Amino acid sequence: MSDFPGVLRVGDLEVAVSVSDxxxxxxxxxxxxxxxxxxVPPQISTxxxxxxxxxKRSWLYGKLAEKRELGEAPPDKQFVTGEGFRYLGRSYxxxxxxxxxxxxxxxxxxxxxxxxxxxxxxxxxxxxxxxLTRRIRPWAARMGVELTGLRVRPLGYRWGSCSRDGQxxxxxxxxxxxxxxxxxxxxxxLAHLKRPDHGAEFWRVVEQALPGHEEYxxxxxxxxxxxxxxxxxx
Ligand SMILES: [Zn+2]
Numbered sequence: 001m002s003d004f005p006g007v008l009r010v011g012d013l014e015v016a017v018s019v020s021d022x023x024x025x026x027x028x029x030x031x032x033x034x035x036x037x038x039x040v041p042p043q044i045s046t047x048x049x050x051x052x053x054x055x056k057r058s059w060l061y062g063k064l065a066e067k068r069e070l071g072e073a074p075p076d077k078q079f080v081t082g083e084g085f086r087y088l089g090r091s092y093x094x095x096x097x098x099x100x101x102x103x104x105x106x107x108x109x110x111x112x113x114x115x116x117x118x119x120x121x122x123x124x125x126x127x128x129x130x131x132l133t134r135r136i137r138p139w140a141a142r143m144g145v146e147l148t149g150l151r152v153r154p155l156g157y158r159w160g161s162c163s164r165d166g167q168x169x170x171x172x173x174x175x176x177x178x179x180x181x182x183x184x185x186x187x188x189x190l191a192h193l194k195r196p197d198h199g200a201e202f203w204r205v206v207e208q209a210l211p212g213h214e215e216y217x218x219x220x221x222x223x224x225x226x227x228x229x230x231x232x233x234x
Pocket of ligand 1 (some may be wrong): 188192198
């Protein structure tokens with residue numbers, strides 16, 4: 001298969017192609033890191049593969065959105081009066097003030113002059129910790145999970161993580177979501193304290209705590225793409 005480049009471009013998709021003598025058909029995979037690979041049989045041509053990728057485009061995009069979870073291209077923000085920032089699912093306008101610290105006052109998010117992403121991320125973390133701690137406790141009690149602590153911090157493109165000793169970590173960006181979706185994130189992590197994997201038993205635990213969890217999951221996937229996630233906060 002000498003006519004295959006290592007990478008095939010179809011529109012804005014990049015597909016890493018490898019050839020296998022054992023394959024009778026093309027296997028397209030979206031990897032965990034959101035790259036796309038194709039393992040192809042030797043007799044297929046570049047044009048045929050391109051056509052196939054083209055036909056599978058919307059499926060590929062769906063899969064890619066899933067892998068990204070928190071989204072890759074959050075809208076750029078400017079740190080000027082009037083810019084909107086989300087908090088608990090609502091949008092608040094920024095107001096630049098001469099001094100002080102970031103705070104939410106009468107529906108306006110005050111940012112001291114010269115402040116930017118770092119200060120705002122710090123604010124989400126500061127208000128997030130008590131809010132999330134209060135929110136998660138009743139869930140933990142209902143689910144019969146031993147929770148030892150909660151931290152709010154950057155977690156890359158993950159919403160949350162947990163450790164075996166009962167500690168739950170939640171991404172600060174979660175504070176931009178509406179409370180109902182935050183509940184899903186919390187329940188998801190608490191369920192991991194019972195089951196570390198994403199097997200059937202895990203989803204049963206989630207469903208029991210939050211009936212109809214599939215819908216939350218779907219909404220989270222869609223909402224996650226337009227959250228603000230500056231480099232300083234990843
Ligand atoms: Zn999980």
